[in-house]
Amino acid sequence: MPSPTNAPARNARADTLTAALLLWLAGNALRLTILAVPPILAFIRDDFTLSATEVAILSSIPPALLAIAALAGSLLVVRLGLLNALVAGIAITAVGSALRGLSDTYAILVVTTIVMSAGVAMLQPIMPTIVRAWMPRHIGLGTALYTNGLLVGEVFPTLLTISLVLPFVGGSWRASLVFWSIPIALIALIVWRAAPRTPEVLRTPRETPHKWLPDWHLGLVWRLGAFFCCINAIYFGANTFIPIYLASKGHPELIGGALAALNFGQLPASFLLLAVADRMERKAWPYVVSGLLSLVAIVGLVFDVGAATAWWAGLLGFSDAAALILALMLPPLLCPPEDVARTAAGTFTLSYGGTVVVAIIGGIAWDATGVPALSFAPLALCAIAFVVLTAVLRGKRELL
DSSP states (O other): OOOGGGHHHHHHHHHHHHHHHHHHHHHHHTTTTGGGSGGGHHHHHHHHTOOHHHHHHHHHHHHHHHHHSHHHHHHHHHHHOHHHHHHHHHHHHHHHHHHGGGOSSHHHHHHHHHHHHHHHHHHHHHHHHHHHHHOTTOHHHHHHHHHHHHHHHHHHHHHHIIIIIHHHTTTOHHHHHHHTTHHHHHHHHHHHHHOOOOHHHHOOTTTSOSOOSOOTTOHHHHHHHHHHHHHHHHHHHHHHHHHHHHHHTTOGGGHHHHHHHHHHTHHHHHHHHHHHHHHHTTOSHHHHHHHHHHHHHHHHHHHOOSTTHHHHHHHHHHHHHHHHHHHHTHHHHHSOGGGHHHHHHHHHHHHHHHHHHHHHHHHHHHHHHSOGGGGGHHHHHHHHHHHHHHHHHHHTTSOO
8 A cells, every 4th residue: 555645745736747748728719719829810801801901900900918917817816716717818819709690891890800719818918827836846847738739729720710610500601610619618627627636726816925016126027028029920920921921922821821830830839848947947048040031931931932831931930939938937037926926917018919919010021012012021121120139138138
């Protein structure tokens, strides 16, 4: 019979394994419903007769809400406690996504997308905090796990919507949005039932820190905000403009493969970092390599449309994902535990606000000049700025 003294160790290992699985599942909720849109974006554009700017605005709603509502995630932790806040964010995401199936007009689609995006936004600052609570000795690994889930959540809809989901739901893009809300609802239920009840998670709202607003006087918040802005603008901008850019070039048949490659290409980076995450914490050189690879990939996407399009998209997905995973480690690594949620909220507010501006500038550049390639110019500038910001963070000794 096993010794009773081993029971706490076994329970701790079981909690760690459970936490790892739940972090991965919760990560899926951060992107799955958002990335259900790019594969059907051309159908939405044709159905509602949208301009490139209107398409950019629709695609900018998730990053806009990730900016506006990120602070709500920090507030939820204070008001509801960490676990309740996590489950609430996932549930709101599921409900908002399902409501998009009611969209008979562009206005309704915008409103329901706002609701869905608000749920995702609330989760953004909660996830680094839950990593700190569940896996305090393995922050790099915990971050890599939920980010791997995030990236897998991006791949599923881009890979399966056109080939399987649309035929299954009779070709209705509205029904496909409802379809992708179902797994998110199941994840909310699983997290609620199976979450390890650690002391940090079980803190009542009265026991949690009362400060939820970011310290806007802290330079770290602004530096990380700009850093994440470059990463997110490249990713969301690519998902926005690749479909309509390829269609404008007379190659709509390349859209599905390019989007799948962009998102599937992130997985090798994620699995690689699962193995080496703890050794890569705060290292500067991976960010430099990522920024340069992203710049090369963007140029390839614009000027080498054809057989190599999917390859360029996959390279962009790989480079941007590596930067994202490593950057998401920084708030829990650089902040005291009580400040992780509010610092992350401030970072995401700034970064996604900038992402919206970058996407809209790209749409306006296309509409104003009639040159589709100019929609990618702001993304190329973000790749260059990313390398410069890496040097700034290293100068502040926030990267090594």
